Structure formats: C-alpha cells, structure tokens
Amino acid sequence: xxxxxxxxxxxxxxxxxxxxxxxxxxxxxxxxxxxxxxxxxxxxxxxxxxxxxxxxxxxxxxxxxxxxxxxxxxxxxxxxxxxxxxxxxxxxxxxxxxxxxxxxxxxxxxxxxxxxxxxxxxxxxxxxxxxxxxxxxxxxxxxxxxxxxxxxxxxxxxxxxxxxxxxxxxxxxxxxxxxxxxxxxxxxxxxxxxxxxxxxxxxxxxxxxxxxxxxxxxxxxxxxxxxxxxxxxxxxxxxxxxxxxxxxxxxxxxxxxxxx
Amino acid sequence: xxxxxxxxxxxxxxxxxxxxxxxxxxxxxxxxxxxxxxxxxxxxxxxxxxxxxxxxxxxxxxxxxxxxxxxxxxxxxxxxxxxxxxxxxxxxxxxxxxxxxxxxxxxxxxxxxxxxxxxxxxxxxxxxxxxxxxxxxxxxxxxxxxxxxxxxxxxxxxxxxxxxxxxxxxxxxx
Numbered sequence: 126x127x128x129x130x131x132x133x134x135x136x137x138x139x140x141x142x143x144x145x146x147x148x149x150x151x152x153x154x155x156x157x158x159x160x161x162x163x164x165x166x167x168x169x170x171x172x173x174x175x176x177x178x179x180x181x182x183x184x185x186x187x188x189x190x191x192x193x194x195x196x197x198x199x200x201x202x203x204x205x206x207x208x209x210x211x212x213x214x215x216x217x218x219x220x221x222x223x224x225x226x227x228x229x230x231x232x233x234x235x236x237x238x239x240x241x242x243x244x245x246x247x248x249x250x251x252x253x254x255x256x257x258x259x260x261x262x263x264x265x266x267x268x269x270x271x272x273x274x275x276x277x278x279x280x281x282x283x284x285x286x287x288x289x290x291x292x293x294x295x296x297x298x299x300x301x302x303x304x305x306x307x308x309x310x311x312x313x314x315x316x317x318x319x320x321x322x323x324x325x326x327x328x329x330x331x332x333x334x335x336x337x338x339x340x341x342x343x344x345x346x347x348x349x350x351x352x353x354x355x356x357x358x359x360x361x362x363x364x365x366x367x368x369x370x371x372x373x374x375x376x377x378x379x380x381x382x383x384x385x
Numbered sequence: 386x387x388x389x390x391x392x393x394x395x396x397x398x399x400x401x402x403x404x405x406x407x408x409x410x411x412x413x414x415x416x417x418x419x420x421x422x423x424x425x426x427x428x429x430x431x432x433x434x435x436x437x438x439x440x441x442x443x444x445x446x447x448x449x450x451x452x453x454x455x456x457x458x459x460x461x462x463x464x465x466x467x468x469x470x471x472x473x474x475x476x477x478x479x480x481x482x483x484x485x486x487x488x489x490x491x492x493x494x495x496x497x498x499x500x501x502x503x504x505x506x507x508x509x510x511x512x513x514x515x516x517x518x519x520x521x522x523x524x525x526x527x528x529x530x531x532x533x534x535x536x537x538x539x540x541x542x543x544x545x546x547x548x549x550x551x552x553x554x555x556x557x558x559x
Contacts, residue, residue: 134516137470138441161515162471164495206473209444210484210514259470260495 133159133207133257144257145169146224149250153230159222159257162207166193167200167267169254175269175293176227177255182208182220189213189220194227195255197293197381200265205257224255228292229319229361234331236286236315236364238339243283249274251290274377279370284311284339287365289377291316296384297352297363300376303342310369312348313339316360334358339366342373354383436523440466442474442513451482451512454521457503461526464501464509468493469518474511476501482512493519502526 133144146157147169166179176196183191190213193201208220230251239246258265279285291297303310314337320330336357342348352363367373440454454476455464468474475482476499477490486492490512493499498520503509511519 137516137518140518161517162473164471204471204473206471207515 130157133161137161137259142259144259145254146257147171147252147254149252150174150226150230151250152232155253156223156225157253159224160207160209161222161257161259163205163222163257164260165200165202165258165262165265166195166205167256167258167262167265168195168197168269169256170268170270171252171272172254172269173251173272173290173292174226174228174230174253177253178223178225178227179205180223181205182211182213182222184211188215195267197267197269200267202262202265222257224253226251226253229321230290231319231322231324231331233324234288234317234319234329234362235324236317236366237333238284238366239286240283244286245280245282245284246286246288248288249290251292269381271378271380271382274375274379276365276375278372279367281368281370284366284368287367287375288317289363289365289379291360291363291379293359294379294381295354295359296380296382297350298376298378299350299352299365300347300374301342301349302347302374303344303369304372304374305369306344308369309341309343310367310371310373311339312342312373313337313366314350314352315364315366316352316358317362317364319361333364334360336363339368435525436521438521440511440519440521442511442515442517442519444513444515445483450480451510453508454511454519455503455509455523457505457507457509459505461505462503463524463526464503465498465520465522465524466493466501466511467498467520468495469520470516471495472513472517474513474517474519476509476511478503478507478509480508480510482510485512485514 131144131146131148136144144159144161144163146159148157168177176194179193179195179201180190182189189211195201205222207222211220212218213220232248235246274289276287299314301312316334316336318332320332322330336352337348337350363377365375365377367375443452445451454466455462466476472493472495473485474493475485475490476493479489482490490510491499501509
C-alpha cells in the first residue's frame with residue numbers, strides 16, 4: 126500500500142469534490158478507510174482491481190455494518206455515511222467507510238513450473254483506484270482505461286516470469302518479437318486465477334491456464350496473441366515467461382472492451 | 386417631579402457622528418481646489434461587514450456539546466450555510482443536536498444554501514459525524530438592532546409615562 130495512506134479529510138478540507146484512493150497493493154489483506162461520507166462510489170480509471178468491497182455504517186444492520194461492491198460495470202450512487210461517532214459491533218471500531226479489494230492478490234504466487242533459485246518472478250503490483258464523490262454525481266460510468274505494458278530487456282538466469290494484473294479485463298493483445306540475432310527466446314503465456322492457499326506447500330491451489338505453451342521464438346520472429354474473455358477466459362493475472370536476456374520487445378495491452 | 390433620561394440609542398446618528406463614522410469632511414471655499422470630498426480611508430464598520438468564511442465540521446467525542454456556528458451576542462444576523470461535502474450535517478438553535486440524523490436539527494443538503502435569521506442573544510449550532518466543508522456567510526442586521534432598540538426604548542418610555550400618569554404625577558419625556 127502507499128504510505129502514507131491517502132487521507133479523505135485532506136481532500137475535504139482541501140476543497141476537492143471527491144476522495145481518490147489510488148494505491149498499489151502489497152498484500153492480499155490490504156484494507157483502506159475513508160473518514161468522510163460520500164454521495165457516490167465508483168472505480169477509478171486506473172484501477173487494476175475490478176471488484177471493490179465497500180462497508181459502511183448502517184444502523185439497521187445487526188452489527189451496524191452494511192456492504193456493497195463496485196466494479197467496472199456497476200458503481201454506487203447514493204449516500205454512504207462515515208459515522209465516526211458510531212461504533213461497529215462487536216469490534217467497537219469507529220463507523221468509517223472501509224474499502225478493500227474483493228479480487229484476490231497473492232504476491233507469493235509461484236508458477237507450477239517455477240524452479241528455485243534459478244528462476245525469477247516479478248509482479249506488476251495491482252493498483253486499487255476508487256473514487257468517493259462528495260457531491261451528487263448523477264450517474265456514473267466507471268470505465269477503466271486500457272493499460273499498456275512494455276518490456277524489452279530481461280535479466281535472466283533460468284526463466285523469468287512477469288505477472289501482469291488482468292482482473293475483469295476482457296481483451297488482451299500481446300506482441301512479442303525476438304530481436305536477439307543469435308539466440309532463440311522461449312516465450313509462454315499463462316492465465317492465473319488466485320486461490321486462498323499456503324504458497325509454501327507443495328500443492329498450492331492457484332489455477333493456471335496455459336494460453337501459449339512455452340516455445341522457442343527464433344531470432345527475428347514475432348508472436349502475436351489475442352486473449353479474449355469469450356474464447357480464452359477471464360483471469361486475475363497473466364504470466365509471461367522468457368528465458369533470454371533479449372532484446373525482445375513485449376507489448377501487452379489489456380482492455381475492458383471485448384473488441385469484438 | 387421626575388424626569389426620564391434623554392432618548393439616545395446606541396446606533397443613532399448622534400452616536401455615529403460622535404464616533405466619527407460617516408462624518409462629512411470640511412469643504413474648502415477655495416474655488417481652485419476640487420470640491421469633491423476625498424474618498425474615506427476607513428473601511429466599513431465591523432458591524433456592517435459580511436463575514437464570509439469556510440467552516441470545517443469536526444467529529445465530537447460523546448457528550449461534548451455541538452459547535453457554535455454563529456453566536457448572536459451583538460447583532461441580529463442572517464446566516465447562510467451551504468454544505469459542500471456529503472454530510473450529514475445538522476444545524477439548529479438548540480445544543481442537543483446529537484445524533485445528527487435524529488431530527489433534532491435541520492439536515493443540510495449538499496450544494497443547497499440554507500438561510501437562517503438569528504436573533505440577538507441566540508446561537509446557531511452545528512453537528513456532524515465526520516469532517517465536512519461548509520460555506521458560511523453571516524450578514525449582520527445593524528438596522529434591525531436599531532429598530533429593536535428604538536422600539537424597546539419607546540415601549541419603556543410609554544410604559545414609564547403611563548406609570549407616572551397612573552400615579553398622578555406629571556412627566557416630561559426627553
């Protein structure tokens with residue numbers, strides 16, 4: 126998580142009409158809070174997390190805590206009160222607005238084929254981006270921006286795995302070209318859906334779907350892959366693997382649009 | 386024979402002239418000098434000035450009285466409050482506003498100005514359960530103070546005279 130956390134009260138006193146919680150995730154249990162009320166809650170444009178849980182004070186609920194969820198297809202328009210004078214039961218914590226990702230994230234994930242210590246893995250930390258509006262937003266269409274990732278040179282001893290967030294995305298365009306004039310580069314793509322599991326066990330529960338089995342890409346050759354929700358599926362993350370330092374430009378574009 | 390005190394009011398013209406406010410500067414008889422008086426270098430009197438500010442509510446600990454948004458110790462005033470954040474914020478003239486949504490005060494609506502005429506001697510309280518931003522404009526009514534003072538003086542004079550007449554003594558007002 127970003128430190129210090131974005132402070133909703135500073136947005137209030139600073140004259141803003143919204144509180145934007147934009148922070149990279151560092152662990153699966155990250156939870157954030159807003160100390161002020163809002164009249165609308167929506168996903169921010171740069172969120173990698175697709176589904177975000179929101180808890181708020183509701184005197185009609187047995188423990189005074191009520192839940193809702195926002196996603197790229199559904200925002201929440203209406204008053205969500207932070208009741209700092211009230212207390213959630215039974216924890217007796219102040220009745221603030223609590224925000225946390227509904228999607229799973231596991232920075233300790235390792236692919237099944239991962240061989241320690243020669244292989245390496247690197248994560249693009251998913252960004253949680255949520256906007257809480259202080260004035261009535263009318264209607265909200267919380268579309269996320271398309272995101273583009275570009276890699277070119279790699280530091281590889283065995284196989285390098287690159288994990289890119291893909292929560293709720295419906296389309297991905299992958300373009301990989303081996304510009305090493307001598308050596309081939311073994312390139313693969315796997316879709317991962319995280320599970321709640323013990324990563325130190327010999328049988329972690331994460332699900333892996335091979336989208337492109339690792340195969341050598343010859344010098345000067347190009348691989349283009351289109352991943353669609355309809356044909357390939359939906360994943361929490363995409364894992365790209367290479368086994369050569371490159372240069373090998375890898376362009377990845379992810380989008381919420383199904384692109385036909 | 387009793388005599389009532391002269392009828393003078395705090396905001397009367399005589400008092401203002403004694404204080405120097407609104408005094409017309411001396412006019413020269415020299416025709417070569419412009420006759421228009423120089424603009425006053427004094428700003429408006431404090432009691433006439435509109436107080437415009439931004440107020441931030443705070444979360445109070447249980448049992449604490451709500452904050453005073455305006456205290457009409459000196460003046461009648463028209464207080465205009467506009468909530469700029471989501472609230473909920475309640476305002477009212479009694480200090481028992483909590484809980485905010487209990488209905489003991491009026492709940493402000495975001496972006497909609499609410500106007501209250503606050504009498505001298507009364508207060509406007511504000512209560513919230515989170516930090517909120519409120520645009521606040523306090524427009525004093527000095528002339529209303531004058532009118533009420535005049536009315537009270539007249540009432541006092543009339544009732545005093547009536548009392549004297551009823552007691553069979555002659556009176557002289559002023």
